[in-house]
Amino acid sequence: MGSDIFEIGVNFIKMVLIFVMMVQLVPLLVWVERRGSAYIQNRFGPNRVGPLGLTQLLADAVKFLTKEDFMPERGYRFLFLAAPVVALIPAALAFGAIPLSHPIFVEPFEWLGQTWGPYQFDFQSYKIGIGIVFVLAVSSLAAYSLMLAGYASNNKYSLYGALRASAQTISYELAMGLSIVGILLLFNTFDFSEMIRLQSGPLSFHVLGTVYTFDFLPNWGIFYQPLGAILLLAAMFAETNRLPFDLPEAEAELVAGYHTEYGGIKMNMFYIGEYGHMLVASGLMVTFYFGGYTLYPFLTPGTVSSWFAGSTPTMTSVWTSLILHVVFLTKVLLFLWLFIWVRWSLPRFRYDQLMDLGWKTMLPWALGNTIVTAIVIFIMRTSW
Amino acid sequence: MLIADKFLRIGPEHYLALSAILFSFGMIAVMMRKNVIVMLMGIELMLNAVNLSFVVFARETGALNGQIMVFFVMTIAAAEAGVGLALAVAIYKKFKELNIRHFEKLKG
Amino acid sequence: MxxxxxxxxxxxxxxxxxxxxxxxxxxxxxxxxxxxxxxxxxxxxxxxxxxxxxxxxxxxxxxxxxxxxxxxxxxxxxxxxELQAFSKGMLSGFLKVFSAAALAGVAIGVISHSVQVVDGASWGVGDPNADVTKYLSILLYTNYLFAFEVLGVLLLVVAIGAVALSRMKGGTHADRR
Missing domain, CATH: 1.20.120.1200 (NADH-ubiquinone/plastoquinone oxidoreductase chain 6, subunit NuoJ)
Incomplete structure (x- = not known):
């Protein structure tokens, strides 16, 4: 985690800040969702409390906190209380592994009569070499919170909802895992930072020993793997239990799912988990297919740091990271808006349609994408 | 001093002892429990303990063949769990109970 | 340490x-x-x-x-x-626990007496930054390729078997058709 007290302290503060950032994006997203849905459906949405209805969130938070804290009488108390907490963990852990910006390099400096540094602070909670495997692993644990909630409520509708939800989650996990194999083969790495570094240049690829370069296009994964991107996006919608895959909730035609018995702040924690999942999904989409925190040819680590040619290396690095972080956040917010847009535009699938889509359509397409990608890469990169 | 050193200097033998303990827990689950699914879980626990010793030996020898074996064990464990659960579902459908003693009535 | x-x-x-x-x-x-x-x-x-x-x-x-x-x-x-989660019989239960404990004890005893044999020189020496994943995949797709393919076939057979078992009309629930 660090070699001295300064590095450990900064890394610790960084982890806390990133977690708080994730949690604080949730009320903002709820506001965007409610105002956005109102905009799409030609309504007003919450507009009374504060400017643009922004403090509605505060009022909601107070309401959630002061609600009666009830519990099903014959449920399993510990599991019932644990389920909302478990819902938070996968999203928080997975979000910590995604690089949010360029690492900050700090030159050696004098402080408290001692020389500190040099340091390299990654703009993420923790850097793991097998980043993608880690993210897949922790997000595969998300099914447990649904099952715990449904089981511990001692309510047959909750139980059915939990079975629906967890069957959906593990079905689409396969398609999700397979759809990113193409991009892994392409970039030849499990490491997010390495993947983003490879995407920060111009579009260029080998064809039978010759290198073709297109200067006006970035080297993003979407240009190589459009099918994989679409499959991953669809699987992510299913994993986050958002419309059009929100059968677990389906409050209109089925009884609401695994969270039927939950209310108040416990319900709210499920929401935070769901929005955290959306955040992770958007971050993964951006990192795999849309260049992460870089935007060739305008905003790459090289070009941005050349703007600050006059200042010290440390300040240059800090400003570069912050500007690139804004780029990353903008891309992620665009994807989050896509999630909200789709939710208020598409109707819900029927359950058999959902299962058919997952097993009979997306899985074969993802497999085919993997095989074709492997063959094409083999042909292209071999010098015959 | 020597004893403390033996306990504090973590080497392969500590991990192998942990693996042996976990294996025997799995074995007890298979022998003592009557529920088919819990027995399957005992088998999973035993396989996991074996995986642990494979990884320890892979690190101890410096070769990765042990980790490859872990892959194979995991795949086989997943396959075994699939078939075992299908059998358990079949038993439950017939007897409304998951007791192992019903297995003998499955023939024919 | x-x-x-x-x-x-x-x-x-x-x-x-x-x-x-x-x-x-x-x-x-x-x-x-x-x-x-x-x-x-x-x-x-x-x-x-x-x-x-x-x-x-x-x-x-x-x-x-x-x-x-x-x-x-x-x-x-x-x-x-479950009302009856464990198998019946004090003596047999004791024997079962005893045999498992004896197995663990023997295993631990053997391990602790073979410290000199087990304690290889390379323990803990391994490079933490070595690309283990890469060598793992190279090994998997060269030396163990056949086993890998056989595992694929095994998984296919198991998938078919599980579907057949759970949808079987004869066999376990022939009388409840």
């Missing part, structure tokens, strides 16, 4: 405690949930042993897929705590 000892003993305590709870909980669902925690703990042990990729696969395959399946099947049956 001391940190390694602390982390090892903490993990070992975690693992043995939850493994014990797995076999002693009378409610099968609780049993399965304790086993999930055991699997996660084993993933942490693999990670601390430097097998990062194996640790990730352990969590994906065991905790994320196999145990989800177990818990789902158990929830489908909606089992409550």
């Amino acid at each position: 001391i940190y390694e000892a602390i982390s090892f003993y903490a993990l070992a305590l975690f693992l043995t405690f939850f493994a014990y709870k797995t076999i002693s909980a009378t409610n099968p669902i609780h049993s399965a949930l304790y086993l999930v925690l055991t699997m996660l703990g084993l993933g942490a042990v693999f990670f601390s042993l430097g097998a990062h990729f194996i640790a990730g696969v352990q969590v994906i395959v065991y905790a994320g897929a196999v145990m989800v399946l177990f818990v789902m099947v158990l929830m489908l049956f909606d089992l409550k705590s």
